[in-house]
Amino acid sequence: MTAVVCEGVRKEFREGSLLKRKRPRICAISGVTFQVKKGEIFGIIGPNGSGKSTLIRILATLLIPDQGRVEVFGIDVVRKPLQVRRMINRVSVDAAFFKGLSPWENLRYAARLYGLNPKEAKERSLEILKRLGFPEARFYDPIEDLSRGQQQKIAITRALLTKPVLLLLDEPTTGLDPKSKLELQGFIKTIRSEHDVTIIITSHDMSEVEMVCDRVAIIDQGRILALGSPRELIANYGMGNLEEVFLHLAGKEFYA
Template structure:
């Protein structure tokens, strides 16, 4: 990976699709001045988790959201998936308004999370047939497709019958992704899909994400703390800092820009430091319960 990153750093900015090369029609995801705040302490102002963010993502894009801990990435994903309600602004998925056309949007979105309790109690097979029923897929067709997807992700048939909670986190991640893929998501929201995976599983998931985009024209929004991953996968990267979008470019342009404008090395790491104003290890989380001193 490190060699690939080094090469990417030095390559010209021409190898990736840029925003204006995408097809016409409604954006896969249109986020217009989205704002979400959390009031945790009456005596303090609310935490602006997502602060006036506007993003347009075209069909077939892989869009990466970067940012320090607590910068609003997961809140953004939850807003777009309809798990949280907007305090201001609006979200459209393929031209459908998230609030007014909730059912249409839910069918077009898949959010991958391994944290849902019901998900863990079921076996992979049960999970997949549940998802298939929910989305009105034919059972036989769904089973065939599920077996193919699981094989592609390296999960053998033996594992298909036992509860997901008995699997390792990496395996759970794969089942969650398989479940999302099975329902032919048009917009796939992945919140840290590769965090905690071993290097091989990580590569599996990364190549699978690329495959989905290439073969199924899926649009993918993912968050990650892995800059090499963002560089490899994402056509464009948005950087969040304190809930605000501070930069949005192709990886190559981000690198060129920090080099030109700030005299920093042309790397995504420099861009991250510049546009978050902090280092990767800093934690800007606020407002959550902290142990009393």
């Protein structure tokens, strides 16, 4: 079964201040075509500004593509965004919180929005946070006092409260220490096997992508340059690992 279909997707933005009369267009993604199978962990890698977050935001119904077709489990993201939103959840590097409130207050708020039972939401949150190595003692401290990695773990917990069938992870491990990174990578695999969820993940950590993803799309300047399992890509390009394939295709000078 196909979880995600992207066909000929294009998205342009206008550059510069809204006050300027002439604002050149920037093409963030163009001619992007791929499919993700149900239950797959699908990686998107590419240099800064290559269009990864734009693609994730289109799938999350936060941006409307200029061209092309995007479907999540057969539902069109442009025509039926509300139906799509019920199936997905997204974690981005810049997750929004009520910073003065505690993790639990933020999660309780999310649970209420989603119509979940607060007691069950709390149990589930604590269980997820424990597996992510979040110190339970900080569950009631203001979010603004927590480290970036700790905040990231709360964002991940919030995304999992609703048990989405499609989970969109935009750089979920950026800012995490090596131990927390490993815990989260393991956890991503576990939720896939335990909860029957399809996952799309972006990352700048090539070893992570190699370890976690079933298939990977390498994009540069809004276009897919290669797509396949990490093993296929490494073999096809005769490289030693995914990082070498990435640098070979996307060019060293672009990757900061």
